[in-house]
Amino acid sequence: MTPTVIIIGGGLSGLTAARQLQADGIDFLLLEATERIGGRVKTDVVDSFRLDYGFQVLLTAYPEAKRWLDYNELNLQTFLPGALLLYPDGTKDRIGDPFRDPGSFFPTLFSNAGGLIDKLRILQLKFRLSKMSIAEIFEQKEVSTKEILAREYGFSPKMIERFFAPFYSGIFLEKKLATSRRMFDFVFKMFGEGQTAVPNLGMEEIPKQLAQGLPKEAILTGAKVNRIDRQTVTLSDGSNFSAPHIIVATEAIGLVKEFASVNIEYQSTIHLHFITDKPPINLPLIALNTFPKRISNNICTISNVAKGYAPDGQHLVSISIVGPVNIPTSDLIKQVRKELELWFGKEVQDWQHFHTRKIHYALPDQRKVQNKILGHQLKIRDGLYACGDFLLNGSINASMRTGRQVAELVSQEVVGLINNRS
Ligand SMILES: Cc1cc2nc3c(=O)[nH]c(=O)nc-3n(C[C@H](O)[C@H](O)[C@H](O)COP(=O)(O)OP(=O)(O)OC[C@H]3O[C@@H](n4cnc5c(N)ncnc54)[C@H](O)[C@@H]3O)c2cc1C
Numbered sequence: 378m379t380p381t382v383i384i385i386g387g388g389l390s391g392l393t394a395a396r397q398l399q400a401d402g403i404d405f406l407l408l409e410a411t412e413r414i415g416g417r418v419k420t421d422v423v424d425s426f427r428l429d430y431g432f433q434v435l436l437t438a439y440p441e442a443k444r445w446l447d448y449n450e451l452n453l454q455t456f457l458p459g460a461l462l463l464y465p466d467g468t469k470d471r472i473g474d475p476f477r478d479p480g481s482f483f484p485t486l487f488s489n490a491g492g493l494i495d496k497l498r499i500l501q502l503k504f505r506l507s508k509m510s511i512a513e514i515f516e517q518k519e520v521s522t523k524e525i526l527a528r529e530y531g532f533s534p535k536m537i538e539r540f541f542a543p544f545y546s547g548i549f550l551e552k553k554l555a556t557s558r559r560m561f562d563f564v565f566k567m568f569g570e571g572q573t574a575v576p577n578l579g580m581e582e583i584p585k586q587l588a589q590g591l592p593k594e595a596i597l598t599g600a601k602v603n604r605i606d607r608q609t610v611t612l613s614d615g616s617n618f619s620a621p622h623i624i625v626a627t628e629a630i631g632l633v634k635e636f637a638s639v640n641i642e643y644q645s646t647i648h649l650h651f652i653t654d655k656p657p658i659n660l661p662l663i664a665l666n667t668f669p670k671r672i673s674n675n676i677c678t679i680s681n682v683a684k685g686y687a688p689d690g691q692h693l694v695s696i697s698i699v700g701p702v703n704i705p706t707s708d709l710i711k712q713v714r715k716e717l718e719l720w721f722g723k724e725v726q727d728w729q730h731f732h733t734r735k736i737h738y739a740l741p742d743q744r745k746v747q748n749k750i751l752g753h754q755l756k757i758r759d760g761l762y763a764c765g766d767f768l769l770n771g772s773i774n775a776s777m778r779t780g781r782q783v784a785e786l787v788s789q790e791v792v793g794l795i796n797n798r799s
Contacts, residue, residue, distance in 0.1 A: 380406040380595075382787055383610055383620040385602045388416020389773060390764040391626030392587040393445060393780030394787075399591060401788040406618060407591075408610070410601035414588050416628070417739070418773070420579030423732065425688040427579040431648045431736050432547070432675065432697040435583065436564070438571025439774035440511070441781065451582050453574035454661070454683035457481070461664040462490055462539055463676075463720045471662070472496075472540060474503075474569075491536030498531055506566040514562045515748030522561040523554035543665035546699045547675040549743060550644035556743040560770055563748075567774075577685035583773070602632060608760050622760055622787050626780065629767035630738055637757045639767055642742035647698040647735050649673075649713060651728035656681050656692040657721040666716065673713045674699045694728060706733050740771035755783045762787060 382398055384391045387409030398405045413419070419430040434456070437448060459473030459481055470488045473481025485496060506514070526532050526541055542554065548564055549556040576582035588596065604611040609619040625633045629641050656678040658664055664676045679695040680687035687693040696717075702709055710730050717725045750768050757763055764783035769775035 380404050380618070380620045381791055382406075382622045382624060382784075383408065383618055384624045384626055385605075385610065385632060386410075386416065386626030386628075386765070387414035387584070387588075387596065387598070388626060388628070388765070389418055389584060389587065389776040390766065390780035390783075391416070391624070392584055392591075393441075393777040394624055394626060394764055394784040395591050395595070395780075396445060396587060397781045397784030398788065401784070401792075403784075403788055403791055405595055406620070407596045408600040408602055408612070408618070409596065409598045412598055414596065414598065415581050415584035417736075418580050418584050420581035422579075426650070426652065426691075426693050426731065427686045428650055428693075428732050428734070429575070429580045429648075429679075429695075431646050431734065431739055432677075432695050433580050433773075434573050434575055435580070435773060436567040436571055437574055438567045438569075439772070439777075441774045441777040444781075445777055446583065446586060448574075451586060452577040452685075453572070454577050454685075456573040456677075456682055457660055457662050458568070458573070459485070459662070460540065460544060461658060461660070461662045462488065463664055463666050464489065464539070465668050467719045469664070469720055490539045491533050494531075495533050495536035502530055502565065503569045506562055506569065509562070509566070511563060511566070512748055514566065515559050515746070517559055517562070519557050519559060519745055521553075521555045521744070522549070522558050525558045525561070526554070538669060539667045540665070542669075543667055543671070543674055544663075547663070547665070547697055550646045550699055550740050551742075552699055557746045559748075560743050560746050563770070564772075575679070575683050575686075577683045579683075579686065605632070605636070605761070622762065622791065624762045624764060624783055624787065625757075626764050626783075628738055628765060629741055633763050633765065636761060637754070637763050639763075640741055640745070643738045644699075644740045644742060644771075645701040645735070645737050646739045647702060647709070647733065649696040649698070649710065649730070650732040651694040651696070652687070652731045653692050653694060653724070653728045654690060655724060657694060657717070657725070664720075668716070671716065672698060672702065672709070673716055676717065693731075701735075701737075709733075741767040743770055746770035750779060750782055752786075755779075755786050 382405040384407040471484040475482035661682040764779035766776040
């Protein structure tokens with residue numbers, strides 16, 4: 378039977394579109410190129426260790442995630458606010474949010490991350506952003522994060538180098554902090570207004586939950602679309618499907634770029650996993666390498682955040698490298714071990730390297746981001762539509778929102794057509 382809508386791509390945007398269409402009573406067929414849904418939010422299970430697709434977290438304050446996800450069912454495990462800072466002289470200390478984690482009051486007060494004024498400015502910024510709506514944040518003039526940290530927010534160079542640079546490089550996946558200040562403010566607000574979490578069984582629980590309740594026969598995996606000719610799609614095995622409405626929910630450098638003018642610049646990352654029986658970081662905290670010329674950017678014992686990530690008695694260490702690094706993996710691992718020895722001692726040499734994942738297309742470039750999708754960005758032409766994080770910004774929130782909005786548009790058009798017919 379011909380579906381009313383074909384969705385190409387089973388990442389968070391395609392799945393959210395499917396959920397919205399289902400809620401609107403419109404039938405669809407979702408075609409996913411790979412063997413399982415989830416797109417960039419996946420978790421491979423290897424020998425009972427759970428390996429996420431890059432270091433990813435859910436910010437529970439994301440409005441769109443709250444709309445679609447059942448957080449209790451995801452069994453979210455949370456990070457402590459703030460970070461453990463690893464300084465070039467081999468010392469480390471901690472900066473946190475004493476209002477939400479009282480135990481971090483003294484460590485934060487005495488942290489070498491910056492002066493007292495810097496710490497007060499963090500509180501001031503949190504307050505400022507709590508008074509702004511997300512829409513207002515995204516209406517601000519688009520300048521880089523780097524430009525506002527000192528000039529507008531008044532943070533000292535030390536505070537920027539020791540906290541903001543490694544923290545936000547790990548989020549934006551670029552080291553120059555060229556990402557729009559709108560994204561900085563949005564993410565800062567989300568960190569301040571909710572928790573930073575992962576599902577106990579890995580990030581893939583998120584797309585799995587979105588797909589629960591969708592009709593199984595409406596999702597085809599291993600179905601790579603090679604061509605779209607008017608209202609017919611052709612898969613790599615030569616089979617065809619047709620529908621009056623087609624939503625392209627691929628990443629920007631995928632099929633969508635052939636039909637729409639999209640931003641195809643992107644950020645890359647490398648994610649390393651090590652196994653050890655002695656966790657290098659006991660608290661559920663992200664550690665930041667504050668060396669200006671660092672290789673490893675952020676480190677955490679992910680199994681100390683969520684026990685489900687490793688079998689009992691073992692620990693999984695997650696290490697992120699920002700950007701592409703053009704050296705052989707074996708050299709990269711050696712360099713990372715050498716770097717981390719400074720803070721975690723000779724034991725680092727005993728960690729078992731378990732997995733390396735090089736992610737070429739991780740996030741869309743975010744020098745320009747927005748909160749409002751323009752109609753022509755969702756609708757490429759009559760019968761052909763697009764969604765995906767690249768339309769707004771690189772986040773779980775944005776990808777889900779574009780999926781919902783494109784499906785709402787399609788639903789309106791389908792209902793309009795039915796009304797016109799009757
Ligand atoms: C390393 C990393 C870290 C991140 N960290 C965070 C974070 O901490 N917090 C946060 O909020 N966000 C984070 N993100 C961003 C977030 O994961 C993405 O914004 C979101 O998953 C994008 O979803 P999407 O549906 O737009 O695209 P995708 O997930 O890329 O989905 C596109 C889908 O289309 C499929 N496809 C492509 N071509 C075809 C074809 N021809 N036929 C059929 N199917 C096709 C693909 O296989 C894929 O499943 C991170 C991303 C990465 C990679």
